[in-house]
Amino acid sequence: MALMRIVTVGEPDDEVLLKPAARVREFGPELHKLLDDMLETMREAPGVGLAAPQVGVSQRIAVIEYPEDEEDPESPKVLYEIINPEIIKKKGSEVGQEGCLSIPGLAADVERATFVVVKAQDRHGKEVRIKAYDWLARIFQHEIDHVHGVLMTDRAEQIYKLVKTKEGELEAIPLDEVPALRRVASAS
Numbered sequence: 605m606a607l608m609r610i611v612t613v614g615e616p617d618d619e620v621l622l623k624p625a626a627r628v629r630e631f632g633p634e635l636h637k638l639l640d641d642m643l644e645t646m647r648e649a650p651g652v653g654l655a656a657p658q659v660g661v662s663q664r665i666a667v668i669e670y671p672e673d674e675e676d677p678e679s680p681k682v683l684y685e686i687i688n689p690e691i692i693k694k695k696g697s698e699v700g701q702e703g704c705l706s707i708p709g710l711a712a713d714v715e716r717a718t719f720v721v722v723k724a725q726d727r728h729g730k731e732v733r734i735k736a737y738d739w740l741a742r743i744f745q746h747e748i749d750h751v752h753g754v755l756m757t758d759r760a761e762q763i764y765k766l767v768k769t770k771e772g773e774l775e776a777i778p779l780d781e782v783p784a785l786r787r788v789a790s791a792s
Contacts, residue, residue: 605644608659610705613755617660621706623753625655625662628687631729635665639685639727642667651705653743655750658706664688666747670740684734686724689748692733693721700742701764701776702756711776712760716742 611618628635638661646654646667656665666686673679696718703711720741722734736744746756757763764776 605640607648608641608645610645610649610654610658611660613707620657620660620662621750621753621755623662625657625664625751625753628663628665628725631687631725631727635687636727638665639667643669643683646705649705653747654705655747657750657753664751666751668743668747670743674739685727686722686732686734686747687726687729689722689724689744689751691720691745691748692723695719699761700739702742702746703766704746704756707755707757709766710757711764711766712756713762714756714759715761716745720744722748
């Protein structure tokens, strides 16, 4: 396994973050290595999810690792490797704060469904369906947005700058110029 560079907004090669990724058709050793490298990169960052466009690969792939018991962060973690993911059902709605490895130093309030059913393929091409609730549902939606070229700032109700306090804690300070950080979609 190898660490990969995470592409961040504002870099010359950030266009990979802003466009829909290609569907995966080959499920062999190259894909398996990419999944393994993405997992190592996500853990090192550290994060709970990482999509292939975030490491410069324009393919519909994401990895997510989340505690089995949401109430106990020390519980064993479940790894999800999703290829060609689609949300086929969603319910509920809740605004919550998100961060993104490709947009360091910012957080955003984003409205997301509280329950989703995701259809995807695993590393061998087998179809899987995953039901996710609450925070895990938010993570799936965030990562699936990435493979469609959508950033959290595109959906944000409010954007915050993350600032360290004297105590070393991170504090989210609202930004006045939210539209300046949003990508403006051109009319077709």
